[in-house]
Amino acid sequence: MHVTDSTPPASRWLKLAVLYLLAAIALGVAMGVSANFTLRPVHAHVALLGWASLALAGLIYGQYPRAAASWLARVHFWMHNLGLPLMMVSLALMLHGITAAGGVLLASEGIFAAGCLAFAFNVFRNLGPA
Numbered sequence: 001m002h003v004t005d006s007t008p009p010a011s012r013w014l015k016l017a018v019l020y021l022l023a024a025i026a027l028g029v030a031m032g033v034s035a036n037f038t039l040r041p042v043h044a045h046v047a048l049l050g051w052a053s054l055a056l057a058g059l060i061y062g063q064y065p066r067a068a069a070s071w072l073a074r075v076h077f078w079m080h081n082l083g084l085p086l087m088m089v090s091l092a093l094m095l096h097g098i099t100a101a102g103g104v105l106l107a108s109e110g111i112f113a114a115g116c117l118a119f120a121f122n123v124f125r126n127l128g129p130a
């Protein structure tokens with residue numbers, strides 16, 4: 001296992017998660033007030049991939065220090081937190097008919113999914129026996 005000081009602490013995952021919660025709520029309220037639900041998939045994924053998934057990862061890393069210290073946690077952290085904002089912005093553009101954002105959407109989905117793969121690998125490798 002490769003241990004490094006630069007792996008993000010559990011608190012960093014949780015603080016970012018709360019920021020996504022606020023963004024999701026703002027978007028949810030805006031949709032409700034305007035009665036325009038075009039951005040519903042953005043709201044749903046900011047809430048579930050931003051707030052819920054980041055918080056869950058933070059709690060898991062808090063519970064399993066060996067997984068948190070792995071280089072895989074660092075890969076997960078950066079791919080999740082670079083991929084997701086790009087994915088949400090390009091998805092919002094696509095939903096407004098700006099199809100030129102499709103390439104960025106596809107690329108950011110790939111980045112995000114690769115981060116989740118690193119997470120899955122980390123869980124199986126560093127959580128201990130099932």
Ligand code: HEM
Nearest residue numbers: 024025027028029031032037040043044045047048051052
């Ligand atoms: C004050 C906070 C929130 C407001 C005002 C709000 C508002 C909304 C609205 C207006 C929609 C669209 C409904 C429709 O198109 O019929 C929606 C969908 C959704 N919201 Fe929220 N939301 C809030 C918080 C959250 C949170 C915290 C989560 C998750 C942790 C969440 C998850 C979802 C999901 C998954 C959908 C899509 C549901 C579906 O596919 O039918 N929302 N929300």
Ligand code: HEM
Nearest residue numbers: 039040041042044045048049052053087108109110112113
């Ligand atoms: C890279 C990963 C993901 C991609 C590319 C993706 C893609 C999509 C797509 C294309 C839709 C249909 C949107 C529409 O009907 O307009 C969708 C809906 C949805 N996805 Fe995902 N998804 C991903 C991950 C997830 C995860 C991990 C969750 C839950 C934790 C999730 C929860 C949902 C929900 C609740 C809906 C319904 C939202 C709505 O009604 O607008 N997705 N997703």
